[in-house]
Amino acid sequence: MPAAADWSLDPRVRSLFKYLPLPIKLPTPLRRGDPSTAERPLGDTRAVVTRLQTPADLAVCARLALHGASVTVLDPLAAAASLAELAILGVRHAPWTMDLASVLANSAARQDRRPLLLVHRLAATPAGATAVNTATDELFQVGQAVASAPRNSRLLILADAPASDDVAGRLSLEAAHGCIRSLFKELGPSGSTCHLLRLDGASADAVAETVAFLVGPRGVFLTAWDVRLGPDIGRDSTWSGKVVLVTGAARGIGASIAARLAKAGATVWVNDVPQAEEAARKTAERLGGNAFVVPADCSSDSGAKAIAKALASGGRLDAVIHNAGITRDRTLKRLSLEQWRQVLSVDLASMVRVQEAVQPLMTQGGSLVLMSSVMGVAGNFGQTNYTAAKAAVLELARIWAESQAAQGIRANAIAPGFILTEMTAHMPLFNKEMAKQLTALLQPGLPEDVAELAAFLAGSESRAITGQVLRCDGGMFLGA
Ligand code: NAD
DSSP, X not given: OOOOGGGOOOHHHHHHHHHSOOSOOOXXXXXXXXXXXXXXXXXXXXXXXXXOOSHHHHHHHHHHHHTTOEEXXXXXXXXXXXXXXXXXXXXXXXXXXXXXXXHHTSHHHHHOOSOEEEEEEOOOOOSSHHHHHHHHHHHHHHHHHHHTSOTTOEEEEEEEOOXXXXXXXXXXXXXXXXXXXXXXXXHGGGTOEEEEEEESSOOHHHHHHHHHHHHSGGGTTOXXXXXXXXXXXXXXXXXXXXXXXXXXXXXXXXXXXXXXXXXXXXXXXXXXXXXXXXXXXXXXHHTGGGEEEEEOOTTSHHHHHHHHHHHHTTOOOOEEEEOOOOOOOOOGGGOOHHHHHHHHIIIIIHHHHHHHHHGGGOOSOEEEEEEXXXXXXXXXXXXXXXXXXXXXXXXXXXXXXXXXXXXXXXXXXXXXXXXXXXXXHTSOHHHHXXXXXXXTTSSOBOHHHXXXXXXXXXXXXXXXXXXXXXXXXXXXXXTO
16 A cells, blocks of 8 residues: 555654644544554554453453454453463453543553554443443543544444443443544544444454454544444455456546455456546556456446346355445536536436345345535535535445345445545645645545445444444544
């Protein structure tokens, strides 16, 4: 993955900027890495897990340790057998203390400049106001610990979905949600992030894999997720022998997704409009023998049929990344019906057309990834056509998640924020700077950031996630 060179300023320039009276905040360089070559992607981090009481807690600790983090469990109630199991992986155990911030700020911890990965499980709460106070006090402690930790730290709050009559549990959970929605804005300038995972039937391994993804080098541009992990759908983790279609993949985000999936071992169909066939061929060539080109306008019936006909030769289809998109920005008053229709056809209706055409090939379960936008969540001046399409895409992901679950197919929408591609290259400089300043991490994402998320959602690591909207936006304040 390319280094984010544009955003990692020389430290001398950085300190000069600090003293200039400019209203420009500088970003912290993100620690991207190539997970396929890194054996221990968390090798230079320390992790603290606040409870060890469920199989998911155990799986999270084991996964973080296997990925190289030095892990400490803070829980006096932890079962000796579980601790012994984890000790083999080098996981340490420390007594529980409510004053977590001071534990992490003691002299030894202060000298440790490694990023902190703090996984906090909300306690199962007994009824009553005191329980709410206990849970929210803990929230304060873990939040402060991460806020005062070194750059690029992470806070993940795990919470079991409370029963509908569990008032204290529901209040504690929503307090955590509210806290995350503000905290990510405070953490962003130092490259740190936070998330809330609602555990609602997911297997222990699926929880651990999601945690590892979010805290590792593939999740650096993700923050403030509030995501439900439900019962697993599908299990097969290998990409070898699997077939994926990526629409609009000649360049930009689509090309990055195609590259990421081909590298993982999938056979990739690169679709783009016939006018971009040459670019699509070059993209496919870069992917090696595992890639094929299918030039077709995915917004037309004939294009969708051509895609299905080409893919039928392979006999199977495991994932579709509905990525093709265009913009025709103008205020609604000045927009033509033609421009309105173009965007709605490519950015929304094409997904339905293509999916209907290729659905018969998805006989062995799989995953659908739909490209929306933060603008589909928040709306934007001069983009009524684009935001109409992208908002409906969010609903389409929910509809397909429901209707396709029985066939073992999951569906999720990605909402990218400001990503550096040709689509955004033509934005006025002022708008680009505004977009950065309105992003908690103070920088745009790379197509590779979206590609990592798309690959995660297309594959079995995310088997507990369906019908969700996952932002890939560095913490954009819009709609958050
Ligand atoms: P891009 O313009 O660089 O690439 C889009 C690709 O889609 C192009 O290759 C284009 O030829 C292709 N395409 C357009 N119409 C098509 C059609 N009818 N059939 C087949 N292919 C078609 O854009 P990008 O920045 O890579 O964006 C990819 C997706 O991500 C889009 O859906 C976009 O709306 C979404 N998105 C991008 C950003 C961003 O900041 N770049 C932010 C939010 C959402």
